[in-house]
Structure formats: structure tokens, C-alpha cells
Amino acid sequence: MPVETPNMDVTTLKALAEPNRLAIIELLRESPLTVGEISHQIKLSQPHTSKHLKVLSDCGIVKVLAKANRRYYKLRPEPFQSLESWIKSFQGIMEERFDNLDRLLKELKNEGEF
Incomplete structure (x- = not known):
């Protein structure tokens, strides 16, 4: 019987896979920032940022x-909630x-092989 898994948007994974975008995400975890603040901290030009x-x-x-005249x-x-849900579907x-591995290790220990 197939297990129903949450819908995961592949574009989210693709966006997060790029190192500069992941660095931006890490910065934004703290607080909203402007393009200038982000580009300064990750050392990219404003157009690239x-x-x-x-x-x-x-x-x-x-x-x-x-x-005002700034964009944060x-x-x-x-x-991130969707991503968490998708990851939890593998739990x-x-x-x-891990339970199978634990059973195998116990069997090997009981047989004196481990």
C-alpha cells in the first residue's frame, strides 16, 4: 500500500540548493533585511543579490x-512548513x-559474533 506523502514543491528545493540563496535565507532567519544589507553581508553585488x-x-x-522608500x-x-512536513514523512x-539494525546487532551480539 503506497504511503501518502506531503506535496513538496521542487522549486523550493532548487532555490535552496544554490549556495548564495541559502546564505540569504540564513541571514533572513534573524530579521528582515534590505537588498543593500544582504549584499553587503554575503559580499555580492546588489544586482546579483x-x-x-x-x-x-x-x-x-x-x-x-x-x-517608506525601502524594501525589506x-x-x-x-x-519551510511544507519542507518540514515532507522531511517528517521519512521519519x-x-x-x-534503525529498529532493524538494532535487532540485527542484538542478534549478532547474542551469537557472539559482535
């Missing part, structure tokens, strides 16, 4: 907050494998 933020925005990972980028929780499989 803006391109990465566009990708993150297009796939719904970040949202833009306008305050902030993480959206939904993509049962991994627990079963």
Missing part, C-alpha cells in the same frame, strides 16, 4: 515589505531501518 531575491520571491520563500525581504513560513521509514 536582487536576482537571487527574485528567485526566492518567485517561489514564495520570501516576501517584500515596503517601508522577509522569510515566509509556509515553504517512519528511518525509524524502521
Whole structure:
């Protein structure tokens, strides 16, 4: 019987796989930042940073907050909740494998082979 798994958007994984975008995500964990603040901290030009933020925005990972004449980028929780749900769907499989390994090690120990 197939196990039902949560729907995982591959574009989220692709966006997070790029090292500069992942660095941006790590920065935004703390607080919303402007393009200038982000580019300064990850040592990328503003145009390159803006391109990465566009990708993150297009796939719904970040949202833009306008305050006066500045645009702040902030993480959206939904993509990370979906990612967490998808990862948790593997938990049962991994627990079963660890239980099998534990049983095997106990059998080998009882037989004096380990």
C-alpha cells in the first residue's frame, strides 16, 4: 500500500540548493533585511543579490515589505512548513531501518559474533 506523502514543491528545493540563496535565507532567519544589507553581508553585488531575491520571491520563500522608500525581504513560513512536513514523512521509514539494525546487532551480539 503506497504511503501518502506531503506535496513538496521542487522549486523550493532548487532555490535552496544554490549556495548564495541559502546564505540569504540564513541571514533572513534573524530579521528582515534590505537588498543593500544582504549584499553587503554575503559580499555580492546588489544586482546579483536582487536576482537571487527574485528567485526566492518567485517561489514564495520570501516576501517584500515596503517601508517608506525601502524594501525589506522577509522569510515566509509556509515553504519551510511544507519542507518540514515532507522531511517528517521519512521519519517512519528511518525509524524502521534503525529498529532493524538494532535487532540485527542484538542478534549478532547474542551469537557472539559482535
